[in-house]
Amino acid sequence: MLRGGGPCSREIVSTLISSSCGRIASLVKNAGLLNKEKMISVFPKISLKPEVEAYLQSVFKNKELLTALGSEQSEMKFDALLSRLSHPPAFTSVRVHTCAASTDHIKKLLTEEIRKQFKGWPMSNIAVLEHPELPDVLLIPVLGPRLNLQRHSIEVIVGAQCGNAVLRGAHVFIPGILSAPKRMKAGDAVSVYSDICGKCKRGAVEFMGSKTFVGNGIAELSRNEIFCSNCTLRGVGIRMAEPVYISPSFDNLLSRFVFLQNLPSVVVSHVLDPKPGERILDICAAPGGKTTHIAALMNDKGEVIAMDKIANKVKKIKQNAENLQLSCIKVFCYDGTKALAKEGIWDGQGPPFLPESFDRVLLDAPCSGLGQRPNMACDWSLKEITSYPPLQRKLFRVAVNLLKPGGTLVYSTCTITLAENEEQVAWALDLFPCLHLESQEPHLGEGGMMGAGLSYDQRKLLQRFDPSSVTEGGASVSPSDLNSSQIAHLIKSANRDTIGFFIAKFVKVQDVS
Numbered sequence: 001m002l003r004g005g006g007p008c009s010r011e012i013v014s015t016l017i018s019s020s021c022g023r024i025a026s027l028v029k030n031a032g033l034l035n036k037e038k039m040i041s042v043f044p045k046i047s048l049k050p051e052v053e054a055y056l057q058s059v060f061k062n063k064e065l066l067t068a069l070g071s072e073q074s075e076m077k078f079d080a081l082l083s084r085l086s087h088p089p090a091f092t093s094v095r096v097h098t099c100a101a102s103t104d105h106i107k108k109l110l111t112e113e114i115r116k117q118f119k120g121w122p123m124s125n126i127a128v129l130e131h132p133e134l135p136d137v138l139l140i141p142v143l144g145p146r147l148n149l150q151r152h153s154i155e156v157i158v159g160a161q162c163g164n165a166v167l168r169g170a171h172v173f174i175p176g177i178l179s180a181p182k183r184m185k186a187g188d189a190v191s192v193y194s195d196i197c198g199k200c201k202r203g204a205v206e207f208m209g210s211k212t213f214v215g216n217g218i219a220e221l222s223r224n225e226i227f228c229s230n231c232t233l234r235g236v237g238i239r240m241a242e243p244v245y246i247s248p249s250f251d252n253l254l255s256r257f258v259f260l261q262n263l264p265s266v267v268v269s270h271v272l273d274p275k276p277g278e279r280i281l282d283i284c285a286a287p288g289g290k291t292t293h294i295a296a297l298m299n300d301k302g303e304v305i306a307m308d309k310i311a312n313k314v315k316k317i318k319q320n321a322e323n324l325q326l327s328c329i330k331v332f333c334y335d336g337t338k339a340l341a342k343e344g345i346w347d348g349q350g351p352p353f354l355p356e357s358f359d360r361v362l363l364d365a366p367c368s369g370l371g372q373r374p375n376m377a378c379d380w381s382l383k384e385i386t387s388y389p390p391l392q393r394k395l396f397r398v399a400v401n402l403l404k405p406g407g408t409l410v411y412s413t414c415t416i417t418l419a420e421n422e423e424q425v426a427w428a429l430d431l432f433p434c435l436h437l438e439s440q441e442p443h444l445g446e447g448g449m450m451g452a453g454l455s456y457d458q459r460k461l462l463q464r465f466d467p468s469s470v471t472e473g474g475a476s477v478s479p480s481d482l483n484s485s486q487i488a489h490l491i492k493s494a495n496r497d498t499i500g501f502f503i504a505k506f507v508k509v510q511d512v513s
């Protein structure tokens with residue numbers, strides 16, 4: 001069934017109940033709220049190199065955790081983690097650019113837009129929720145998985161990144177298309193599959209390797225136009241009509257007013273808590289999601305220095321700052337490990353900077369990225385996965401030196417290993433007596449994980465978003481009749497069912513004697 005002819009919510013419920021795929025969740029229909037009591041797994045758990053899986057297993061079944069949880073529960077948690085990683089989070093989170101419009105106003109506009117996008121779809125009545133602790137966040141529940149969609153004979157294969165984006169609401173853009181049959185014409189109904197192992201050659205007419213169905217759509221162009229065109233095409237190639245997970249597409253949607261950002265990433269800038277007039281360093285800033293948020297929290301008053309090592313990515317920070325009309329951001333293409341001036345006078349321009357130059361520093365560190373969702377396969381070697389801590393430490397040393405006494409340093413990653421998270425905190429507290437761990441506001445995730453030698457009180461001050469702790473899935477919500485306890489229940493689920501993420505907040509004390 002295609003756009004305009006999608007099944008109604010009740011059909012989706014019965015689809016989910018009658019499906020034979022995996023463990024079937026029991027579904028509760030209550031005042032317009034369809035709530036999955038248990039997560040439904042539609043995709044196999046994330047596929048990792050055996051050495052990487054064994055490494056992660058040793059992390060999530062470390063001695064301290066095993067003693068606390070027991071081996072059965074640790075094993076279950078680890079399995080749940082690998083399964084959650086291959087599935088998308090249960091909510092789409094959107095940060096409202098509050099310098100340009102109020103959250104309330106954007107909520108209304110977004111609700112209208114979503115209704116337009118989903119007209120005739122099972123979810124046309126979806127509610128947009130405000131987050132009670134994050135005044136600039138709107139949450140949109142993701143509906144799915146739709147397990148019984150009929151497959152079309154025309155198969156389009158897309159790259160894994162593109163497939164992941166489709167599972168989060170995107171249409172298929174032309175550069176993401178790897179293979180389509182010769183007979184495909186504009187207007188054809190097609191089924192879209194993700195090449196999760198990266199084996200499909202661009203331009204292939206068919207692909208027999210391992211692929212995962214992500215939904216049905218309509219081709220906007222013929223195969224010939226996609227692959228034989230002399231110029232590089234960039235627009236939508238397949239317009240998704242029946243995705244396996246339903247989320248709105250944010251392509252050109254209210255782009256001056258909203259920024260699509262995972263919930264923990266929005267939490268980071270709130271935890272940093274920048275104030276108007278301050279001087280802030282965002283040492284690894286591209287594409288600028290947190291930089292623009294920091295500037296917005298400062299009402300565009302003060303100075304946000306955004307640095308990144310990669311020139312192309314730096315352009316993206318500039319574009320985002322311009323698009324959101326933020327003028328307090330200064331962008332530099334620079335290696336953060338070299339950003340500390342050894343001696344001499346600062347030229348008044350860019351990096352390197354003199355010690356103790358910044359009120360607050362954000363180190364949103366380059367990391368193994370294992371918390372990203374959905375991610376059905378990661379072909380990185382153990383060497384690659386474990387290569388980040390030395391770079392993170394180099395950047396951390398620079399960050400500490402550039403921070404003024406009394407200043408705040410926030411360290412964050414979108415990964416789940418101990419070595420890049422809690423162990424870095426233990427290392428930092430040991431090496432820099434001037435650093436104290438600080439409590440975080442808001443604190444929506446869990447505390448830090450056991451196994452890095454941190455005390456209970458220290459772990460409590462950390463914030464770990466752990467997909468393995470998810471027991472309840474997303475929900476489809478109709479706007480009416482949600483009572484406050486149902487909304488609280490949904491928000492709790494939105495706080496838990498996110499990407500894997502880690503945040504630590506430090507203050508540099510004035511006098512360490």
Ligand SMILES: C[S@@+](CC[C@H](N)C(=O)[O-])C[C@H]1O[C@@H](n2cnc3c(N)ncnc32)[C@H](O)[C@@H]1O
Nearest residue numbers: 284285286287288289290308309335336364366
């Ligand atoms: C996690 S991403 C940052 C995301 C960004 N904070 C945001 O919210 O949009 C890490 C970034 O660090 C950059 N990076 C890696 N090594 C770096 C270095 N030595 N100096 C500066 N940036 C670096 C990468 O190019 C990447 O863009």
